[in-house]
Amino acid sequence: MPLIDAQNLYKIYDIGGTKINAVNGISLSIEDGEFISIVGKSGSGKSTLMHILGLLDTPTSGVLKLNGQEVSTLTENKLAKIRNSQIGFVFQSFNLLPRTTAIDNIILPLKYSSIPSSEWQGRAEKMLELVDLTERKLNKSNELSGGQKQRVAIARALVTDPSVIFADEPTGNLDSKTGEEIVELFRTLNDKGKTIVIVTHDADLAKVAKRVITIKDGVLI
Amino acid sequence: MQFLETINTALKAIAANKVRSILTMLGVIIGVFAVVTLISLGKGVQNYITDQFNELGSNLLFISPGTGDFGGDPADSFARNKLSEKHIKLIEENVPAIDLISAYYVASENSRFKTNTFLSEIIGVSYVGNKMFNYELEKGRFFTKSEEKNQAKVMVIGPNVAKNLFSNQNAIGERVDLLGDKYEVIGIFKEKGSNFDDQVILPYTSMENTLDLKNFSSIVLKVKNGYESGFVMKQVDLALFQDLDPDEFQVLSQADILKSIQSILQLLTVALSAIAGISLLVGGIGIMNIMLVSVTERIREIGLRKALGATPFNIALQFLVEAVILSVGGGVVGLMFGALATLFAQTFLRAEMTLSAILLAFVFSAGVGIVFGTYPAIKASKKDPIEALRYE
Ligand SMILES: Nc1ncnc2c1ncn2[C@@H]1O[C@H](COP(=O)(O)OP(=O)(O)OP(=O)(O)O)[C@@H](O)[C@H]1O
Ligand SMILES: [Mg+2]
Numbered sequence: 001m002p003l004i005d006a007q008n009l010y011k012i013y014d015i016g017g018t019k020i021n022a023v024n025g026i027s028l029s030i031e032d033g034e035f036i037s038i039v040g041k042s043g044s045g046k047s048t049l050m051h052i053l054g055l056l057d058t059p060t061s062g063v064l065k066l067n068g069q070e071v072s073t074l075t076e077n078k079l080a081k082i083r084n085s086q087i088g089f090v091f092q093s094f095n096l097l098p099r100t101t102a103i104d105n106i107i108l109p110l111k112y113s114s115i116p117s118s119e120w121q122g123r124a125e126k127m128l129e130l131v132d133l134t135e136r137k138l139n140k141s142n143e144l145s146g147g148q149k150q151r152v153a154i155a156r157a158l159v160t161d162p163s164v165i166f167a168d169e170p171t172g173n174l175d176s177k178t179g180e181e182i183v184e185l186f187r188t189l190n191d192k193g194k195t196i197v198i199v200t201h202d203a204d205l206a207k208v209a210k211r212v213i214t215i216k217d218g219v220l221i
Numbered sequence: 222m223q224f225l226e227t228i229n230t231a232l233k234a235i236a237a238n239k240v241r242s243i244l245t246m247l248g249v250i251i252g253v254f255a256v257v258t259l260i261s262l263g264k265g266v267q268n269y270i271t272d273q274f275n276e277l278g279s280n281l282l283f284i285s286p287g288t289g290d291f292g293g294d295p296a297d298s299f300a301r302n303k304l305s306e307k308h309i310k311l312i313e314e315n316v317p318a319i320d321l322i323s324a325y326y327v328a329s330e331n332s333r334f335k336t337n338t339f340l341s342e343i344i345g346v347s348y349v350g351n352k353m354f355n356y357e358l359e360k361g362r363f364f365t366k367s368e369e370k371n372q373a374k375v376m377v378i379g380p381n382v383a384k385n386l387f388s389n390q391n392a393i394g395e396r397v398d399l400l401g402d403k404y405e406v407i408g409i410f411k412e413k414g415s416n417f418d419d420q421v422i423l424p425y426t427s428m429e430n431t432l433d434l435k436n437f438s439s440i441v442l443k444v445k446n447g448y449e450s451g452f453v454m455k456q457v458d459l460a461l462f463q464d465l466d467p468d469e470f471q472v473l474s475q476a477d478i479l480k481s482i483q484s485i486l487q488l489l490t491v492a493l494s495a496i497a498g499i500s501l502l503v504g505g506i507g508i509m510n511i512m513l514v515s516v517t518e519r520i521r522e523i524g525l526r527k528a529l530g531a532t533p534f535n536i537a538l539q540f541l542v543e544a545v546i547l548s549v550g551g552g553v554v555g556l557m558f559g560a561l562a563t564l565f566a567q568t569f570l571r572a573e574m575t576l577s578a579i580l581l582a583f584v585f586s587a588g589v590g591i592v593f594g595t596y597p598a599i600k601a602s603k604k605d606p607i608e609a610l611r612y613e
Contacts, residue, residue, distance in 0.1 A: 056528055057607050077532045084530020091610065095525045099237055111226050112530035156529070 001068045002029035003163055003195055004053055009062035011048050011218075022048040023059065024218030030197065032163070035190040037198045037209035045218040046199045047168055053197070054087050054166045055079050067163070084112050088157030090167035094149040096141035096156075102148075103128065103137045106156045113160055127155035131185065147178035154185060164195040171205060183208050227535075231543040234515070235550075245511045246551035248504025249589060253555025253582045254562070255497035257574065260581075261563040263490030265572030267483055272571070273416065274479045280320075281353070281475045282454060284308070284440040284461070287468070302436040303469055308461055309440060315460035318448040323347035324425045324437040332386060332421060333398040339385040341378075341421045343400070345428030346441075351377075351410075353443050356422070361393045361408030369424040374431075377408040381418040399423075402431045450474045498585070504551065505589035512544050512597035516604075523601055524609025537602035544594025545587060552586025 011023035022045045030036060030053075038046050051057035052064065055071060064072045071082065083089075096105045106124040115123070128134050131151040136144060144152065150170060157165050167186065171179030183198075183205050190196050190210075198209060206212050214221050235242045286302035309322055326345030331338045346353070351363040356377070364375050376397065383392050383406075396403045404423065412418055428434065444453045454472045461470055516523070523536055556579060566572035 051607055054528075056610075077534070080527065080530050080532040080535075083528060089528050095521065095610070097522060097525075100233075108526070109529040111223075112526075112532075112535060117223065117226075160530075 002065075003032045003034075003067060004028075004030040005063075005065040005068075006053065007063040009049070009052060009059045009064065011045075011052060011057070012060045021218050023052065026062075026215075026218070026220055028053075028213070028220065030164070030195065032195055033190070033193055035187070035196045035198075035208075035210045036213060037200055037206040037211075038213045038215060039199075039201055039203065039206045040215035042201065044215045046201075046215055048218075049215065050166050050168055050197065050199050054089060055083050056089075080112070084109055085160055086163045088160070088162040088165040090150070090153050090157050090165065090170045092169040092172040094141075094146075094153045094173070096144075096149055096152060098142060099140055101138050101140055102133060102144065102152045102155075105141060105152055106159050109156060109160050115160070123159055124155070127159050130158065131155045145178075146174050147181060150174060150178075150182055151185065154182070154189075158189070158194070164197065165189070166197050166199075168199045169201075170198065171200065171202065179205065227538055227542050228546070230539055231546050234519075234543055235546060241511065242547060245507050245547055246504075246554065248507040249501060249548050249551025249586050250504075250555040250558065252498065252501030252504045253552045253586055254558045255500055256494045256585070257556055257559030257578050257582050258562045258566075259494045259497055260490060260578040261559065261572045261574045262566055262570070263486060263493070264575060265566055265570035267486050267490075268571035268573065270482055270486070271479065272414065274475055280444040280446070280450060282442050282444060282450060282457065283325075283473045283475070283478065284442070284457065285471050285473065286436070286439070287471065303465060304437040304440055305435070307464065308470075311460045311463055312440070312442065312457055315463075316453065316456045318445045318453045318456065319442050320445040321349045321353045321443040323350055323353055323441050325439045325441045326425055326428050326434060327438050328400075328428075328432070330400055332382065334386040334395060337386045337388070339382055339419075341382050341419045342416060343421045343423065343428070345423050345425035347425060350422060353441060356410040356413070359409045359411045361406070363408055363422075364424050369426050372426045372430045373424060374402060374404045374427055375407045375424065376404040377410060377422040378406055379410060379418040379420045380412050382421055383409045400428070400431045450476070501585060501589055505548065505593035508544050508547050508590065509593035509597060511547075512540060512594055513600070515543075516540065516597050516601040519601075520604060520609045520612045523604045524606045524612070527604070527606035528610065533602035536604075537598040540598035540601045541591070541594045544597065545590035548586045548590030548594075549583070552582050555586070556582050 006026060006028045009023050009026045010021065013020040013022055024045070026049060038049065040046050048057065052059050059072060062072070063070065066082065066086065071079070074082070097108065103121070103124050106127050107120045110120045110123065125134070125137070128137055131154055133148060133151055133155070136148060141149060141152070171182050174182065186196050186198060187208055198205070200206050284304065286304050306324075309324065312319060312322060323346045328343045329340065330343050331340050348364055348366045348369045350356070351358070356363070358377070359380065361377070363377055364373065368375055376399065378392070386392070386397065387395065392406045392409060394405065396405050399421070442457070444450050454474060457472050526536060559582070560574055563572045563574045
């Protein structure tokens, strides 16, 4: 059984009468432990697809199953719970809480989970170690470099031990060397068994993934 | 998300914008301060009046001319004032439950000794006045029945009058200019507190003589111990009906007068506090305004929290708690300022910060936070995470 199974996904925006088919009939399945990159030109629908697969957005039509369970019809509260426990997000612009320490940023998803607060600190410290930032534990987010911020964001995505990590242009705001380090980190994580989906339009970075999916005008090619 | 964690998050957000948070709280601070201070001052004035009445002595009945109808023309009831010696006789003859009875005049006038003048309350009563109103003498004596009869120009003065006219020199035997006549000081009474110490007491007959008065300001009588004042009031009514119409006089007990003054004061306090409460409302609008700004400012944070698993309820609660902390915080600070103001007022008034005023301040400020925080909180909770994350 695939981890994620999408059938005939559509996302249609209607702006004053003109329809934009951002996702135009995509079927896709992702197995546990895969490392996938989604590539395509700007505006091709990569982010939209990723948001739907990550349960941040709902498709206009189509069926989406996570671990064999239909999820496109769930309530907002249930979707929030699933996002918290099963899905990790990494964004292009890091999205760390300002004026907040690295460790507290990593703890943030735990505050919305059912994991007891006595475990938060320990879990977050383990994640810091994993992304090699232990000595930056108490630095506020504005005291970190771009690469360090993104590593904190990855640690935050991992802290609830989700089934899959979605990263939308995680290297977009980084220089190429730092970007490679981040991709390398994703590869190590995948080696340890984590399912990873990276959106990028950098073909070189995409090649690191085991499977490359190309999207054009909302369809897979 | 645990509630403590929510409070913690809200406190951090408030601390992140210290100046703005304090300015926002200021509205509530001023509102609560004004309400609490007015209530304790009102209580102080009530206490002051109660004290005055208690000093006056208990079991007193007052007969005043007219109906005491506040709506009527006061000059009219004055013109129709018929109270005189005859009515004292009628009461003495028909109401056995009377202990003491006296005519009563009151005026406010300067008294002068050499170069010293003092504005005092001048009371004209009979020779039983000291027993009726519990005046205890420090020096000298009260006037006698024969002095009353002979319209003797003698006076008993309060300690403040003595201090101001004679500056601690001997006063007994001195003659004071009063009401265009000369009065001899024959006694000084002990400190009684508040207005009483400013009083000058004369035989009412002498005051009539000096000022050419004909009708009493009122008649005061003291009910015998063991008689119920309500019953005696009815007897007094019946006695006076022999000569007067019901609308020509009114019998009031001390408790009645106290009660009606208290209720007027209470009404005044409530009305003033309600007006002050409007500033609390303005404070609430300020909180709502800032919370709406905050929702827009932190839209990416909202999107992020939702992406990481926050439910709409989590988000709404976070913003609502922030609003309530701002308003209750303002309430607590306002309460503290109110307590300081009360403490200061206590130097001249028995002002009191009542428990109900404290509770009221808490309930109202929390209420303001909830009422004005709900809309921004709901607005925040409804933000679509995608749009929130895309927001620039
Ligand atoms: N809220 C929206 N309303 C209307 N159109 C939208 C909305 N969001 C996205 N679109 C449109 O959907 C299409 C796909 O957008 P999307 O963000 O998925 O592209 P992308 O492949 O991620 O591009 P990029 O590489 O630049 O990030 C675009 O044409 C975009 O204009
Ligand atoms: Mg995109």
